[in-house]
Amino acid sequence: xxxxxxxxxxxxxxxxxxxxxxxxxxxxxxxxxxxxxxxxxxxxxxxxxxxxxxxxxxxxxxxxxxxxxxxxxxxxxxxxxxxxxxxxxxxxxxxxxxxxxxxxxxxxxxxxxxxxxxxxxxxxxxxxxxxxxxxxxxxxxxxxxxxxxxxxxxxxxxxxxxxxxxxxxxxxxxxxxxxxxxxxxxxxxxxxxxxxxxxxxxxxxxxxxxxxxxxxxxxxxxxxxxxxxxxxxxxxxxxxxxxxxxxxxxxxxxxxxxxxxxxxxxxxxxxxxxxxxxxxxxxxxxxxxxxxxxxxxxxxxxxxxxxxxxxxxxxxxxxxxxxxxxxxx
Amino acid sequence: xxxxxxxxxxxxxxxxxxxxxxxxxxxxxxxxxxxxxxxxxxxxxxxxxxxxxxxxxxxxxxxxxxxxxxxxxxxxxxxxxxxxxxxxxxxxxxxxxxxxxxxxxxxxxxxxxxxxxxxxxxxxxxxxxxxxxxxxxxxxxxxxxxxxxxxxxxxxxxxxxxxxxxxxxxxxxxxxxxxxxxxxxxxxxxxxxxxxxxxxxxxxxxxxxxxxxxxxxxxxxxxxxxxxxxxxxxxxxxxxxxxxxxxxxxxxxxxxxxxxxxxxxxxxxxxxxxxxxxxxxxxxxxxxxxxxxxxxxxxxxxxxxxxxxxxxxxxxxxxxxxxxxxxxxxxxxxxxxxxxxxxxxxxxxxxxxxxxxxxxxxxxxxxxxxxxxxxxxxxxxxxxxxxxxxxxxxxxxxxxxxxxxxxxxxxxxxxxxxxxxxxxxxxxxxxxxxxxxxxxxxxxxxxxxxxxxxxxxxxxxxxxxxxxxxxxxxxxxxxxxxxxxxxxxxxxxxxxxxxxxxxxxxxxxxxxxxxxxxxxxxxxxxxxxxxxxxxxxxxxxxxxxx
Numbered sequence: 001x002x003x004x005x006x007x008x009x010x011x012x013x014x015x016x017x018x019x020x021x022x023x024x025x026x027x028x029x030x031x032x033x034x035x036x037x038x039x040x041x042x043x044x045x046x047x048x049x050x051x052x053x054x055x056x057x058x059x060x061x062x063x064x065x066x067x068x069x070x071x072x073x074x075x076x077x078x079x080x081x082x083x084x085x086x087x088x089x090x091x092x093x094x095x096x097x098x099x100x101x102x103x104x105x106x107x108x109x110x111x112x113x114x115x116x117x118x119x120x121x122x123x124x125x126x127x128x129x130x131x132x133x134x135x136x137x138x139x140x141x142x143x144x145x146x147x148x149x150x151x152x153x154x155x156x157x158x159x160x161x162x163x164x165x166x167x168x169x170x171x172x173x174x175x176x177x178x179x180x181x182x183x184x185x186x187x188x189x190x191x192x193x194x195x196x197x198x199x200x201x202x203x204x205x206x207x208x209x210x211x212x213x214x215x216x217x218x219x220x221x222x223x224x225x226x227x228x229x230x231x232x233x234x235x236x237x238x239x240x241x242x243x244x245x246x247x248x249x250x251x252x253x254x255x256x257x258x259x260x261x262x263x264x265x266x267x268x269x270x271x272x273x274x275x276x277x278x279x280x281x282x283x284x285x286x287x288x289x290x291x292x293x294x295x296x297x298x299x300x301x302x303x304x305x306x307x308x309x310x311x312x313x314x315x316x317x318x319x320x321x322x323x324x325x326x327x328x329x
Numbered sequence: 330x331x332x333x334x335x336x337x338x339x340x341x342x343x344x345x346x347x348x349x350x351x352x353x354x355x356x357x358x359x360x361x362x363x364x365x366x367x368x369x370x371x372x373x374x375x376x377x378x379x380x381x382x383x384x385x386x387x388x389x390x391x392x393x394x395x396x397x398x399x400x401x402x403x404x405x406x407x408x409x410x411x412x413x414x415x416x417x418x419x420x421x422x423x424x425x426x427x428x429x430x431x432x433x434x435x436x437x438x439x440x441x442x443x444x445x446x447x448x449x450x451x452x453x454x455x456x457x458x459x460x461x462x463x464x465x466x467x468x469x470x471x472x473x474x475x476x477x478x479x480x481x482x483x484x485x486x487x488x489x490x491x492x493x494x495x496x497x498x499x500x501x502x503x504x505x506x507x508x509x510x511x512x513x514x515x516x517x518x519x520x521x522x523x524x525x526x527x528x529x530x531x532x533x534x535x536x537x538x539x540x541x542x543x544x545x546x547x548x549x550x551x552x553x554x555x556x557x558x559x560x561x562x563x564x565x566x567x568x569x570x571x572x573x574x575x576x577x578x579x580x581x582x583x584x585x586x587x588x589x590x591x592x593x594x595x596x597x598x599x600x601x602x603x604x605x606x607x608x609x610x611x612x613x614x615x616x617x618x619x620x621x622x623x624x625x626x627x628x629x630x631x632x633x634x635x636x637x638x639x640x641x642x643x644x645x646x647x648x649x650x651x652x653x654x655x656x657x658x659x660x661x662x663x664x665x666x667x668x669x670x671x672x673x674x675x676x677x678x679x680x681x682x683x684x685x686x687x688x689x690x691x692x693x694x695x696x697x698x699x700x701x702x703x704x705x706x707x708x709x710x711x712x713x714x715x716x717x718x719x720x721x722x723x724x725x726x727x728x729x730x731x732x733x734x735x736x737x738x739x740x741x742x743x744x745x746x747x748x749x750x751x752x753x754x755x756x757x758x759x760x761x762x763x764x765x766x767x768x769x770x771x772x773x774x775x776x777x778x779x780x781x782x783x784x785x786x787x788x789x790x791x792x793x794x795x796x797x798x799x800x801x802x803x804x805x806x807x808x809x810x811x812x813x814x815x816x817x818x819x820x821x822x823x824x825x826x827x828x829x830x831x832x833x834x835x836x837x838x839x840x841x842x843x844x845x846x847x848x849x850x851x852x853x854x855x856x857x858x859x860x861x862x863x864x865x866x867x868x869x870x871x872x873x874x875x
């Protein structure tokens with residue numbers, strides 16, 4: 001399997017350039033939506049303070065630049081964004097970018113872990129179920145999948161916290177590290193991993209079930225195709241058949257969905273991070289909405305769209321690698 | 330019967346059971362067949378005769394346990410294949426028995442290179458190292474006359490043509506010099522000129538290696554071209570078996586006689602006097618180019634010229650055949666004259682009324698006069714509608730009252746020789762030939778002046794094909810219809826068409842009365858096309874069918 005890097009790279013670059021107008025549209029849309037919602041940063045601040053006199057409120061608004069028209073504010077924001085200046089968070093008293101970067105790692109860790117678990121277990125179980133289609137094993141796997149698929153992730157999270165943290169005491173309730181433990185090296189890695197077990201499980205199970213169902217159908221379909229019969233006629237055994245002929249072909253629809261669903265998973269992380277007090281982008285988004293931290297919210301939207309665009313380009317590249325009939329142009 | 334030839338494959342009293350509830354309990358019944366060294370045995374039968382299951386049984390690739398061998402023996406060079414373990418059988422497959430399938434596009438894994446797929450056979454059955462395997466693969470690709478074997482080795486199946494893909498399949502089957510090759514309709518999906526080359530190749534390599542070939546086909550032309558011996562299968566029963574010459578020219582069993590009688594003779598009907606009837610359909614300087622796909626920021630691709638400067642006329646009561654190979658643009662023509670596809674330029678008129686520039690409302694009225702019959706009757710009939718609704722739908726859209734349209738639909742069923750009870754059934758309850766009759770009735774319901782038929786009999790068995798062709802000819806004469814008949818099958822064209830136009834790469838290379846074009850082709854392409862018709866040296870005997 002040879003990949004010619006230059007055309008792939010130009011393809012990726014072109015796709016990212018194509019995404020710029022889309023991202024601009026997202027930014028403008030989000031900005032206007034947030035502005036349309038009642039209340040702003042100053043309202044939230046004043047609310048926290050328990051009220052203040054109108055002159056002070058007006059002075060604060062002027063200081064934050066909130067007294068101008070929405071379009072002037074939007075223009076000013078976009079101009080700064082063009083210089084990669086995400087602005088200042090009045091809630092965190094730090095530049096937005098600094099806060100975002102501090103949180104990005106945790107969210108990516110959760111996303112990558114969840115999608116990897118969902119994908120690897122999903123396709124393996126799906127292929128396994130398809131090989132034994134309509135048997136007891138298949139029925140058990142498929143039914144379990146349906147149960148996971150139907151269970152809301154917040155409910156599953158609370159159930160897990162109750163069982164594994166409260167009753168059994170095996171896993172920490174929330175956070176990303178044990179507070180005040182200051183572990184280093186492997187001890188730190190293990191500590192983080194222990195904190196990630198439940199959030200990952202809660203976020204991935206629904207997708208795991210989904211990929212499993214999809215993979216099962218896809219494998220069943222591919223196993224009926226002519227070239228699988230050809231491989232059998234060549235004398236290939238079951239294992240070889242699955243690995244070299246069936247699985248890779250069956251992966252195509254799963255990979256497509258994986259790319260499309262990345263943004264949904266990112267959205268799901270808002271709920272999961274909030275429940276497990278995981279200091280990531282999702283939790284940050286939640287608190288920023290409550291505090292009306294406009295710059296922070298816009299920063300999160302911008303960063304998320306960049307991530308989604310990159311992931312979609314990567315998905316296309318993987319797809320092209322899987323299916324040589326696709327030409328990247 | 331095999332003479333002094335050494336027997337390779339020996340099938341005795343084979344019985345294959347089907348799951349309960351099928352149309353019959355056994356797919357094959359008391360099936361006896363031998364294939365000798367260097368012999369080509371053609372197993373002939375119509376769809377559902379069980380011929381492909383016989384091949385699967387020999388490979389032990391039946392969809393068990395639903396379909397399984399319930400009796401009999403299959404031996405290869407004296408080894409009883411049915412008693413081998415699955416592990417042992419795997420060693421036989423691909424090494425001592427190889428298979429070539431019908432559809433070379435789908436029979437190759439789209440995700441692996443040609444080289445990888447040939448290499449897999451060598452990896453499974455030999456201890457050769459990587460370099461030796463590659464050398465052997467390139468050698469076999471050379472043997473099957475693939476141009477530039479080294480680059481074909483690295484190509485993916487979609488990057489090479491249909492004929493080359495079938496050569497790759499043959500290379501894959503031959504690479505280990507198997508004792509027996511089972512070829513299941515290996516040329517059915519190919520154009521005639523390619524088919525001729527592939528048949529020649531199979532014969533050439535088989536003579537070189539002394540391989541036995543079990544060749545499964547429904548096409549008597551191909552049989553006449555290649556068979557040493559013929560076995561005829563009907564509904565799971567072997568009805569006749571013998572040397573090719575005897576079966577082709579002096580068949581005994583009524584079923585064989587019926588099949589051979591249905592093979593269209595290559596002699597077209599005698600040339601008619603110049604028709605004085607008015608021109609019904611006229612096309613002038615038609616042109617259609619398919620633009621390169623992709624838009625915004627995409628790379629450049631060359632546009633494909635599907636039809637260029639095409640002109641023809643069709644008179645009342647006349648049948649004009651449009652013949653050509655795949656990619657010749659013949660289907661594009663049928664789509665343009667019905668305006669299912671917009672032409673880039675040119676004129677099409679029906680009874681002098683322009684269809685190309687007709688407005689939406691005008692077009693709806695014009696559509697009534699030109700109707701289509703499609704190739705795949707299953708895919709072109711809505712499976713959720715009753716037959717009577719399918720037939721009546723067109724007239725109802727044109728404003729005919731429902732009751733009248735339904736009554737007319739029922740009349741049409743008898744016109745296409747279907748029972749009145751068919752009206753209330755669904756398309757899946759009918760056989761392929763019956764479905765095509767429904768398709769014809771649907772077209773007739775609009776009382777058109779012209780019927781455009783795009784490969785209407787290509788998906789049908791030969792005996793059914795003959796009936797549908799007869800029906801079309803009969804309706805044309807009774808209703809004074811004009812037929813534009815698109816086909817790749819020159820035998821069919823010879824039987825039905827008064828005039829033909831031969832297309833190649835979007836252009837008419839030759840046109841004229843069928844009898845004249847067939848007897849004295851002027852253009853080299855027409856000549857090569859006629860020359861490639863399988864079994865052209867064999868004139869099907871005139872048989873009285875009981």
